[in-house]
Amino acid sequence: MRYAETGYNLEIDLSRGNIEKVETDPRLAELHLGGLGTNAKLLWDRVPPEVEPFSPDNLLIFAAGLLCGTPAPGANRTIVSTISPQTLYMAFSMMGGFFAPELKYAGYDKVIIRGKSPNLVYLWINNDKVEIRDASHLRGKGAVETAELIRQELQEPNAQVAAIGLAGENRVFMASIEHARSSASRLGIGAVMGDKGLKAVAVRGTRDINLARPADLINFCHDILRYIPERDSKPVPGVMPILAGLGSPKEMLIHDEQWHTENFMWGNARTRLKDYWTKDVEEKWKETQESVRTRLISCYNCPMKCGAIISVPGISTYMMKCFSKLTYTMGAYSDLDFGFRIAQRATEYGVDGFSTPQVMAFALELLEAGILTDADFPGMPADNEGRFYWLLDHIVRREGIGDILADGVYWAARKIGKGAEAYDHNTIKKHEQLPLKLSMLNPIYFLMWATGEKVNITQIEGNFPQAPFPTREEREEFVKDWIHVPHERMKEYFLNWELRGENAFPFYPPIDATCEIVDWQETMHYIDDALGLCAGLSSFPLKPPYHIHNLPTLIGAAAGIDLDKDELWKIAKRNRTMVRAVNVRRGLRRKDDCPPEDHWKKRFPELEAQLLDAYYTLKGFNRDGVPTKESLHDLSMDYISEEFERRGILNNGQSEEES
């Protein structure tokens, strides 16, 4: 019997209209767990670098993590993977909500989609009954609206739907896949779905998920459920409110936005408004938020309520999570009311709330600089908010300048030329980043921004505090119940970390310690992404309920895979290396591991080079960022080094540049 996983994938070929249920090899779970790990393996095995993102041979994979659908609280992530049209590397966005558990209950671990449908279709998975259905009547419909219409048409109020809006249909590189209160937003995953002619996937499942050691598992879960309120009643002092407790950042609950509004950049990641957060703003924003927020809502089997139902009078209700409440607001130098309003339209269109406002702000900067002219924006209203709506409408329809902007800042800048490239100052690997511009280089964050293969800082940062605490007493207090660290050294690194002086940025933490801190945080994310655990209960907050010491127990009890901490760590390393390998085969090298030049004012090229060298060594990559033959052997992935050698990426284990 298979535990935690169902042992079956659904293979859909949209070109031929073919549907197959395929049993998977149980050894894959032992090597990669599931979720992101097995997705990366599929892309390695079946999508060679010659395959373009918009080729029928590109795969679009909806995967439930290994633990999704088990009683483990917060195990609900759907990991959607494909090749990104924007970065041309592997894209893996994750969404919470209810989709992954429902897919498991329907009897599948993954839906693997290839080919292209000539007409717009949607997929209906109802246990063993799987159909490709006509979606021509849903063309142009909003993502939220589509989900409702599909549920009505199927007369299945319990069906879970993941859908694209107009942006996905039009292959906008910022297109998201929207589902319930969540979305898989980053890296243009929705554009690939649209390219495949797939409007939505609906799923309903009423099958059992089997658990290996039920009594152990339930006891474990009861411990987690006891820990969550206990931890939430003790917010970590001295860190910003959204980072003090558990969960994804509690943007829907919290009103205090001083940190974001005064530290993040407004516009095209351009201006810092240091004294923005006045009493007036605070009161006004609080009122706005309370008046539109109907209810705080959770994902499947999680008490954290990170999302909210948002009902702005006069426009239709939608659901929001996390940071998108501020991205439009700040991109447009506007206020929260505008943020909530435009986010409704953006959610229906299905666009990424991080990238989209930056692309729009970038366009307006080019207009101001005279690189674009009024002729490029025919009919655009004069008022600030109106301009953002106009831009949004034109981007998702790929109309006029919108067609160029729809490829994101990097590609748009190169198409527009005339110096527009200089305004592309906030992308890494061609993808828009959080709008942060800081002063002194932070070595931990340097490495994470540079090497994070998900190209999103929030997908690698987490368990280690973002900044030192001012006094040693505070630091000592913090480490007292810090059982989450992989080894005691980690506490020392934190205890000795000072705001100023020798033990401060940029030369503290020392290079090796910096690499270990990054490695720990990254490893936790890779574990979550394979298990389908929400980072909000694991790799993202400080002192989370799940950590490297108790996860092996959970995996054993739920899935029957017995491993210890070191073996789990190794699986995460294997998965991380696999993602790297997919990207290296597509051309990724050291030169791409590079944060924007103006990310920090004070840069230290020599130190940065040493940091990268040390990180690569720790990860088993050569100096060019390519996994070495030895490390691939150690991770039982000789087939990768063999292909690297065949392709001349490694020569006798050496990379081309070294040999």
Next chain:
Amino acid sequence: MGKVKKKVKLIKIDPDKCNGCRACELICSAFHATPKYSSNNPARARIRMIYEPLKDIYLPVYAGEYTAATCMGRNKYIIDGKEYGECAFCRASCPARDAFKEPDSGLPLKCDMCEDDPAQEVPLCVKWCITDALTYEEVEEEVEEDVALTEMEIGLKALVDKYGLDNMVDGIARLSQKG
């Protein structure tokens, strides 16, 4: 007939606090799996989340008695401007809907307050609802003492057991017609 005190188990449901996580469904299905917790499947739960996020409807409902017939009409409740179908509040396992039926066999499900062996101190759905949309109380209520069966009734019951109630009713009807 006298009144007696009886312990009554009471679950308070506060839909305003419900976040729609469905942990209650999940754990109920796991608790009632055989062997215990060996599998889980919300479709087998004896509590159901009726939810329509866009209308802000979040309503946990417990499974009650099985009924063979659907209701004659349908009503709608409008509470705080939100429209609920009458079935939303109903606990019955009924032919009109899928809720509260085993997914494969269609057999009716009924909440047993987790008195299944081993009986739980606190119902599992309540224990897993740590946002307190579900809370548990035990109250004492005065109830009518169970009516003791008369001798004739005991005799009739034996006949019912032997011949089946329908046959008995038919028989009595025939007897009374003969007069």
